[in-house]
Amino acid sequence: MEYYRAHVLVCGGTGCSSSGSATIEEMFKTALAEKGLDKEVQVVRTGCFGLCEAGPICIVYPEGSFYSHVKKEDVDRIVNEHLLKGRIVHDLLYVDKLEAHSDIETSITNVTFYKKQKRVVLKNCGVINPEKIEEYIAFDGYQALGKVLTQMTPEDVVNEVKKSGLRGRGGGGFPTGMKWEFAMKSQGDIKYVACNADEGDPGAFMDRSVLEGDPHAIIEAMAIAAYATGARKGYVYIRAEYPIAVKRLGIAIAQAKEYGLLGTDIFGTGFDFDVEIRLGAGAFVCGEETALIASIEGERGMPRPKPPFPAQKGIFGKPTVINNVETYSVIPQIILKGADWFRSFGTEKSPGTKVFALGGKINNTGLVEIPMGTTLREVIYDIGGGIPNGHEFKAVQTGGPSGGCLTKDHLDTPIDFDTLTALGSMMGSGGMIVVDDTNCMVDFARFFLDFTVDESCGKCVPCREGTKRMLEILEKITSGKGTLEDIDKLESLAHSVKDSALCGLGQTAPNPVLSTLRYFRDEYIAHVTDKKCPAGMCKDLLSVVILDGCIGCTACARVCPVGAISGEVKKQHVIDQTKCIKCGACIPKCPKQVIVKQ
């Protein structure tokens, strides 16, 4: 076993990979070899650290120095200064925007973004090399499976999970232990376990990050679920748009097989279990469990009515347990540390932690894990770092296209499954999209409807036709042609679709409309009665005009892509409203700042 005095952890998640972390990793290796340090300093590619906004991210242990936005030219300095001479390169460290004091934190554990988080699901993400099973094992990996197989009965396992109060993290929040119990009690010669990794919410990427950063946790948990329910075969249904996650999961499965942690007679107990990957083509509806089952079977991915539930009739008509990635990821820890440990986080009815993908108008875009019951204010202001460019917080959409928005009044609401549902939103898979005062809420609802219309599978009429008609009404309103009756029609249609659609996709599709109507009805009314968009976003309700004070410098006319601006040099210019496409390109060019949207 080689001993390294320092470890350089380079993030290999999707976020950092797209900002060039693979090149950074190679450069570290080359530079270290040049300095003859390659036997002393190890370079490790890990999963996502969560603070994607600051990528590419590198962390140097033992100090835990947190380097952010690492550029190619920085690598040599970090190697020369920090790794060769032991001087932390302070100017390359992550600057904590939230701490008023000027000291730069040299250790990752003191950064505000991480301080309020409780990393349970993400405990190995950004710590281990996901492509090395030894590292997972070093952090107690597969111990839970060993414990389950050698010391616990299937009933014990189900009871422990039930006692933990774990609820499905995919969105519905159904108690996981109960699901397992149903499957355990179902009669069947063959049973299956499945992992739903078809994360389809725009803006949510926690499942991807877990699979990229800690794939063995999912394999271990699926084996535990299989043992508890009597299954011998598992499927991971993952979208093909997640190439890094697919690759690492494949490597993990191969390594687990090599170590005899998958296959036959695991731990000499006679328990056999195997996992297979099924790639999805990226249809949102395939995240719905019955559609997912159909897709695994090779059918077209469409939902069917429930009951029968998958626990009775699932894959190939056999009893099947389906859980989301994040749900699985905590199972090994619940087994090892006990249900009471898990219950020590979160709230009475929603124990544990939840991972959220923070996005939109927020400073610290990235992945955060918090105990249930943390307030929205803490997430957005303390961890997320607030709204950029001095804008004002307006709303946050939770649960993606299936969820709803929460407003300023809800900032002090503790977040858990039940409080969000009570407010007309939902936990969903954990996307959190922050909206500021420059976003139009009608347009926001239109955006999500546009998504669900695209993704509706077309099997049931309420969803196929209803969402389409709702989108048409929204487009009518944002283009300034709406009437007050349209708003009422939209609302009643939304209720009909919600009550009558076949599956979760259709039933939740009206949520963005209903919740924006509930909290921002005045914006809808402004669009139809005043023909104004208060946020200044809906193009058809705006015009770009040049006010008095134009000096005729012609700067605006030169950038106009459609030639809509005319006027003589040194004289007032005008915009031809029939030609103007309201792109706003002219606005920043005006030295007198007399071009405005109104």
Next chain:
Amino acid sequence: MKSLEELTKLRDAAIQKVDLRKERKGTRIVVGMATCGIAAGARAVMAALIDEVQKRGLKDVEITQTGCIGVCRLEPLIEVYKEGEDKVTYVDLTDEKARRIVAEHIVNGSIVKEYTIGAYE
């Protein structure tokens, strides 16, 4: 994998590789690695320390480096921080001296007085 013991053995072997990234307490050995230290042979001292710690399978020992401490004439120089004890500074080291420090001070807890800065001055 045929038994839980086998897995535990594997874990104990693997833990050394990742130990550095865990939150932990223990001993810190800091090697002076500025230009003066490197020129005086700190790299050989560091290599000896790493080798010795690894050979003995010592956990919770962190070897790290620092810049110039100011007494360039006494390089190669290391400082040992053991939990709950005062810092000990060893000076004018060699490969062999470094190995002896690991054996006597780090493992057995008795300071090698004759190599300390106090003895040298």
